[in-house]
Amino acid sequence: METPSGKTVPSPTEAQRVFELTPVCIGRSRDCELSFSSEAALSRSVSKKHAKIYPCLFDSNEQVRWFIKDLESKHGTYVNGDELTRGTSIEIFHGDVIVLAKHLSDSFEIKCFLEGRGNAKIVLVTKNPLNRQPMIAPTSPLSSAEKRKLAKDPRELSVQKRFRTLEREEAAKPGLGQSPLKCPVCFEYFIESMTLSCSHSFCGSCLQHWLLKSLSCPTCRVAVALLPVRTRTLDDLCLQLIDPSSEAWIARQKAHKAELDAHLRKARKIRKHFLELQGQPWPTIWSIWHSARDRDAFVHKLATATGVVRVAWCEAVGLTDDAIGTQSPIKLLNALCNVLPEACFSSMESSEMRSRLRLFLHYG
Secondary structure, eight states: OBOTTSOBOOOTTOEEEEEESSOEEEESSTTSSEEBOTTSTTGGGSOTTOEEEEEEEETTTTEEEEEEEEOSOSSOEEETTEEOOTTOEEEEOTTOEEEESTTTOSOOEEEEEEESGGGOEEEEEESSOBOOOOSSOSSOOOOHHHHHHHTSOGGGSOHHHHHHHHHHHHHHSTTSOOOTTBOTTTOSBOSSEEEOTTSOEEEHHHHHHHHHHOSBOTTTOOBOOSOOEEOHHHHHHHHHHSOTTOHHHHHHHHHHHHHHHHHHHHHHHHHIIIIISOOOOSOOTTSOOOOHHHHHHHHHHHSSOOHHHHHHHHHTTTOOHHHHHHSOHHHHHHHHHHHOTTSOOTTOOHHHHHHHHHHHHHTO
16 A cells, blocks of 8 residues: 555555665575565465565666566466566566466465665565564665765766676676666577567567567567567677677577577478478468367467477468568458457558567567
8 A cells, every 4th residue: 555655555464575775585585585484374385585676777877677587486476467487587667566376376475666766665565474584684785885886977988898897797796787788588698689669679589488478578568569670789799798708608609509400490390291291280371260179279389489480380371471461451360360369350450460460470
């Protein structure tokens, strides 16, 4: 509950914790800043260290934005009903609701409120019993010296020196800074970066997996209606900063290449079976599918498919970029009704239907 002054006041049955410019670990462990009581019913569904909330400074350190990261928990973390991909982060806003282990119980709910100058404070409110706060917090707020260090004007530096300085500060204070050349989802340097119409950029693979679950920007949550665009400039800047001999970078590049190669092999296999051998289990997407079995089978195949694998599955039913650009409005509507039967598209213009089908073809 909020007072007229904007302050958050918990009800008598709720517990409240206030944190200022400091990371907050959530879980059952007594080392966590927000520690759920192990005596509570079903508390075992919450991991010892389940999730982490942390601040990032923006706009010359005048504005604070808060992010939440799932710490590869066993039963998942949800924000406003949407599940976080394990090990990834998203921004949280005033009034957001975090639920831990939602598929097991709806009781582990945390309400988030932002307060203070520049949203420097985060207020967490929950009805669940908490352990007492530790006498010595594992992470303290920024010291005056640290704040002065962050306040230096980076405009006096060259671009390359500026970003390297930011990275050194990140290493010294994990969780309190965010490099403009790191993906907000995986917090690594961009690889094959893509930029949305809202101007937020992400690694291509991170964005593909995110849009499979939610057609919204991972950072600002604006709805995605247009295809992301490739931003090679960001990739080039990253390559100027990283050490090409770094073992971590080499391992990441190898893992990325291995994933791409595996996707290419699978896509070739799909194309050979459905296009070359004419093993077509589904009718063309441009005609109404009367069989729910066909529709469910196709949608199931695409539920986890990304990149070239997704495109190959779509080609098997005739859904390609070229076909989308040439089909009549009625056939566009047929295709949308086949793959997204729960939505209504009858009021859409042809251009809007084409955009939605292209999003489905490449992302979800």
